[in-house]
Amino acid sequence: MPPPETKNPETCGRELRALSEKMGFVTEAELAEAANLDRATVSKLFNGKTRKPNFTTAIKLVEALAAKSGESPEDILGQMVAIYQGSKKEYSDEDIEFLKRCFLNCACPQPTDASRREDLTRMPEVPAFFGRREELNQLEQSIVGKRCRLVGLQGLGGIGKTALAVKLVEGVKEQFDYLLWRSLRNAPPLAELLAEILAKMALFLGEETELPDTVEKLLSQLMNYLHRSRCLLVLDEAEGIMQSGELAGNYREGYRNYRELFRRVGEERHQGCLLVVSQELPRDIAIADWARSLSLQGLPEEDAAQILGTRQELSDRDYWGQLIELYRGNPLALKIVSQIVVDSFKGRVAQYIIQNTLVLGQNLRNLLETQIDRLSDLEEEIMYWLAIARYPVSLPELQALLPVSKSEAIEAIDSLGRRSLLENTANSDRTHFALQPVAMKYITEELIQDICKEIASSYKTKTTDEFYRLGSLRLVSDTDQNLKKLQLRLILTPIRDKLGKRFKTESRLTAHLQHILTLLDKQPAREVGYSKNNIRCLLEVIKT
Template structure:
């Protein structure tokens, strides 16, 4: 009996269905090759139809629940090599491992069409943190790797500069860059012209200064036979979408059916009361659902309804860091708008939003800012008979409220230390009591802020706030803004 085996085409189809049921990708789910006591490289060879050791072949099948491995093996002409299998050159060290992948069939088909039929040269996949952009690209390469000569993955989080990126890419083709971006870009495009490459640039939003990349990205959109895939939390301004060479896919949360499959893989049955509400609360964000499920399982013994009854939103440290990083990259006007939407906690029209700004902003600038926030998947749009309204999706709402409270506490501390009210930013420009209501007890932001302040000042809080009132004496209305309103509300509370 031969010491090596390869899979038949029919066998690969059986394995493919088995791994889909588990939510595993073909080659990027670490658990698969770990359970089989092998490596990612060997798993790739299995999918390519190459011969691998008999014991490992069997272990790969068993890892996805297939005990009848004989049905997977190619029993015909065991001593011959598979014919005409194109094995692409893989530079995949920077590609992450993923635990599971569910759904996204429509998005995968759309991407395949853009790459194969439409021959798009540049594709961007954008969406909020945790939505699954990287996982989608990994799943796509599982399906399409045989159609390329080279598959190259680069993560912007590990690339310090454009020169470094070009050096890294050109080293694949035995070339190096002489400290010249233009020359290096031209050399890269030359190689993209000669060979059919799939170049993945993951996490463009990690780049602090995109100006150096603008021209580079524009040049990657033309004059070659390859495909460049860029993932980012927002569409790069340098890219003008058109239907011939450049396409953009905006990724939203998982639909209910796929989200339920994900939750079932985390130990739920799919029949739990409140499961649909949980999915809606987290807007089908795969990472958010994965992070909250261990808490529900351990603290609430898997009772989703009991967790939801706590009327709180739990965000894991990993997702919190991602969303906070995105928030910190926003302009002051963008942050101010998000703060107002967090204070309202319900959809608000564009006109009504404008009336609450301390300093009026040109409507055109406001509209551009709203569009920019929507492009970053930070806003939710509501259409009603009153017109279009905007609010924040719950995950973003949680992060913005936390930032607002943290900064408000810091502002009060700085003012008390310096006796200078110029340290007031948020408390000057935003009235924390939701406009149109005086129901202080039900206002979450004020309640949370009061709790934080009591932790810092204890019983001296009223005295502290009254001392700040003295600093407002003889100040102009513009300098005071909403400060007095906020202090009064806190004192009355």
């Protein structure tokens, strides 16, 4: 049982204020400015609204108080720790040791200016950043507070992973001796990446070094540097080294030695930290005890509204919440759709909402295409079935549609979830799965396009040899009449309209579809699949 709390937060706050005044700071504002902190942060500490300073705040306070008073940071730290001794949030022995290390002189050569201690030239600029306070704090606690050696950050394209990583680096950079940012977009071989990092670290340390000739020795030299100095290394766009066409988390051929990099950085003791940012994290990072990971979701309405607020032309603020929910708080999607609303609806969000549709825009469509192209065949098939289903589907319902075992279906669903493409809801007896709205829109458009291509191709070849989606997917429910009406309106009707433009006349299209049925009658049922039913439903739509 923990010891009873003997000091309340208000008492700690008064003692911290007294320490600040003793060191020479007259006002909250004066201390806040010297420590490079928000005045509100200092005020909450002094008034007991915050139980104790987090690590970054504590370090900044100690540095400011030491600089003002002339006392050593270690002495100031001791006094601050004593203030919170006996409170519910007192600093543990591990916390104190970490904070002490922040002020001890490092045995290795120390940098004298920023240019010698960081290489952030490849870190993108983030002109505007909204929300993510909780996520920033969680990452900071993992990297600075708990000194995790390997941290993963994953999420759907456009969700703001890189922007969050940039803000994190800017916030914690003073806690590290050296910082490097690299992108894996172009999939550099591990030996090439390590050689570049080691050359930069040698430059930081003012050393001359001869690079080893094997990946194993390069890794050992990197670990040597991480043992000697507090270094933060960021590897962005790590999906560049992951394999497309397989379940999430598998390395590309020729890049599996990255597993050894992640394992050694995560398992071995050292002072550094590696942050991996990716649309999908390697499996070993996602499940390892020696790594921490954060899956980034969309912004809550309050923060997402700030993005819309940057567009002064947008009106109908009462409808902004619906727009944010429609795009699930995805920052990039909201920036794209806000431009569409301005251009096409003169900024009237209400006018866009009543269209009862979801517009992707080419930039978002390209982003989704890149991510969908990475899916395995089974993941892709699940995506198409969920797009047709329109409503959340349970695992038994979904498995009944797939020619695979239950374990294979679960693995594929889990993989889609780790790619942030699925939403799931749970009731009392089972979990249901559905696509994110933007993914639903994209897959539906692709389905319509694929069906139209297959039917048009059969007109040229006079065969059904190229039927794939038509045969493998049942486009219309034969049991749920309400769902059938929805599928006819959202899937079959757009197919009819597109084919109508291609075939010019309704009679010409109808004749070709009847010819397809004749061809299918001559084929074995197992080869026909759902083709007959889908063609008949399409003919039904043409007649209406």
